[in-house]
Amino acid sequence: MAATTESVKADAAEAPLLNVRNLVLGSLVYVLFYGWVRWYEGVYGWSAGLDSFAPEFETYWMNFLYIEFVLEVSTAGILWGYIWKTRDRKVLSITPREELRRHFTHWVWLVCYAWAIYYGASYFTEQDGTWHQTIVRDTDFTPSHIIEFYLSYPIYIITGGAAFLYAKTRLPAYQNGLSLMYLVSVVGPFMILPNVGLNEWGHTFWFMEELFVAPLHYGFVFFGWAALGVLGVVNTEVAALSKLLKKDLA
Amino acid sequence: MSASQSAVRSRAEAVKVSRTFDWLILFTLFFVVLGGYHIHYMLTGGDWDFWTDWKDRRLWVTVAPIVSITFPAAVQACLWYRYRLPFGAVVCILGLLLGEWINRYLNFWGWTYFPVNFCFPSNLFPGAIVLDAVLLLSGSLTVTAVVGGLAYGLLFYPGNWPIIAPLHVPVEYNGMMMTLADLQGYHYVRTGTPEYIRMVEKGTLRTFGKDVAPVSAFFSGFVSIIIYFLWHFFGKWFAQTTFVSSEDF
Numbered sequence: 001m002a003a004t005t006e007s008v009k010a011d012a013a014e015a016p017l018l019n020v021r022n023l024v025l026g027s028l029v030y031v032l033f034y035g036w037v038r039w040y041e042g043v044y045g046w047s048a049g050l051d052s053f054a055p056e057f058e059t060y061w062m063n064f065l066y067i068e069f070v071l072e073v074s075t076a077g078i079l080w081g082y083i084w085k086t087r088d089r090k091v092l093s094i095t096p097r098e099e100l101r102r103h104f105t106h107w108v109w110l111v112c113y114a115w116a117i118y119y120g121a122s123y124f125t126e127q128d129g130t131w132h133q134t135i136v137r138d139t140d141f142t143p144s145h146i147i148e149f150y151l152s153y154p155i156y157i158i159t160g161g162a163a164f165l166y167a168k169t170r171l172p173a174y175q176n177g178l179s180l181m182y183l184v185s186v187v188g189p190f191m192i193l194p195n196v197g198l199n200e201w202g203h204t205f206w207f208m209e210e211l212f213v214a215p216l217h218y219g220f221v222f223f224g225w226a227a228l229g230v231l232g233v234v235n236t237e238v239a240a241l242s243k244l245l246k247k248d249l250a
Numbered sequence: 251m252s253a254s255q256s257a258v259r260s261r262a263e264a265v266k267v268s269r270t271f272d273w274l275i276l277f278t279l280f281f282v283v284l285g286g287y288h289i290h291y292m293l294t295g296g297d298w299d300f301w302t303d304w305k306d307r308r309l310w311v312t313v314a315p316i317v318s319i320t321f322p323a324a325v326q327a328c329l330w331y332r333y334r335l336p337f338g339a340v341v342c343i344l345g346l347l348l349g350e351w352i353n354r355y356l357n358f359w360g361w362t363y364f365p366v367n368f369c370f371p372s373n374l375f376p377g378a379i380v381l382d383a384v385l386l387l388s389g390s391l392t393v394t395a396v397v398g399g400l401a402y403g404l405l406f407y408p409g410n411w412p413i414i415a416p417l418h419v420p421v422e423y424n425g426m427m428m429t430l431a432d433l434q435g436y437h438y439v440r441t442g443t444p445e446y447i448r449m450v451e452k453g454t455l456r457t458f459g460k461d462v463a464p465v466s467a468f469f470s471g472f473v474s475i476i477i478y479f480l481w482h483f484f485g486k487w488f489a490q491t492t493f494v495s496s497e498d499f
Binding site for chain 1: 256264265279280281282297349361490491494
């Protein structure tokens with residue numbers, strides 16, 4: 001198609017298709033925040049995190065836990081509420097270009113979800129293994145658990161929920177019902193958090209060692225498989241984008 | 251066609267948009283698969299992967315390929331059968347190894363001071379390369395499962411041998427014969443791990459002496475074939491684009 005004078009003027013006035021600033025800032029939020037968290041663990045894990053009965057443990061770790069609980073619930077409520085409240089009620093009437101722009105915004109959310117899943121499922125989960133082999137555990141709320149279970153997992157749940165809600169409320173491709181694999185890739189990893197209940201119950205009453213391959217941990221494994229639901233999300237997105245771009249790429 | 255009916259203004263923009271999405275998709279796919287694969291692997295084969303004194307010639311050789319062929323099979327089922335991209339297995343292993351190396355260096359060493367030559371991850375690349383190559387050359391699920399899966403199990407020990415061999419030399423310590431890796435384990439006490447040497451050095455497989463590693467690798471290859479088939483179909487299931495009715499929820 002030809003670029004007309006009108007369309008060139010429209011290009012200059014409209015927002016860019018991909019907001020690179022949001023992509024970079026979104027990524028930096030995770031990388032910088034978790035860099036700070038890792039510094040905090042390094043300093044206060046050793047100086048205040050070895051004995052859960054010590055007063056400094058309450059100061060540096062239990063207070064961290066209480067604060068993160070409040071911030072996580074508030075963030076989830078505000079963010080998810082905002083995305084839902086500002087939903088597009090005429091989502092099927094948007095122009096193809098606006099739809100493309102929204103797909104880019106959706107992918108900014110998915111990139112953030114990728115960062116959040118990496119830090120939660122990979123970085124802080126395996127990190128917990130080495131802390132268990134270093135200290136003698138006397139609480140369910142060890143410094144590594146306070147970060148892994150109660151910070152990094154809620155953060156990927158909040159991010160995944162936001163990405164799902166964005167797609168559901170703003171993209172025509174997701175108006176045919178609920179995308180099964182999107183649900184799997186968000187709800188499955190979410191279920192890892194309730195599974196912490198089984199894990200801590202088992203470790204408290206029955207199995208004090210931290211053998212990582214112990215069957216007690218298989219709940220985490222099962223729900224971790226749900227991350228593969230991202231394959232279905234990618235396929236859904238590729239189909240939607242092909243529909244938008246196919247005639248121009250032919 | 252008028253510009254208002256199209257999502258892009260020109261073919262050049264369409265190409266640029268398409269390429270940008272490629273990168274966004276690859277990044278997301280890589281790190282989400284990394285996260286899922288890593289939590290799966292660390293909790294099904296992790297202890298063998300964490301410590302050199304667990305990297306023995308029996309269970310490590312048996313367990314690691316069986317539990318690690320899972321995600322490569324599933325991702326291949328999507329990337330090859332939908333997009334003809336022949337790097338599903340390697341991209342999984344790249345992700346897993348990246349996640350593991352970052353962790354072993356920054357956390358095992360950087361936070362809790364286990365030396366890296368005690369807690370480095372296993373090398374899974376040779377099997378993954380063969381798995382992708384067999385799929386690329388044959389284009390067949392059955393051939394990839396049988397030939398690639400068997401090779402995945404068989405290649406694991408040789409692929410790790412140059413790394414682990416120096417730690418398997420025998421040493422005598424307080425009148426006992428053990429490997430250098432066992433000695434590392436005695437010196438770096440871990441507060442939540444059972445003493446592995448007492449678990450592994452029993453059973454009749456021990457009586458086969460030098461044949462233990464090949465027997466274990468062959469058995470591992472056999473199970474890897476079955477696991478490959480199973481996870482191929484898991485991958486197909488996860489790759490679906492089905493929508494369900496909101497009323498079902």
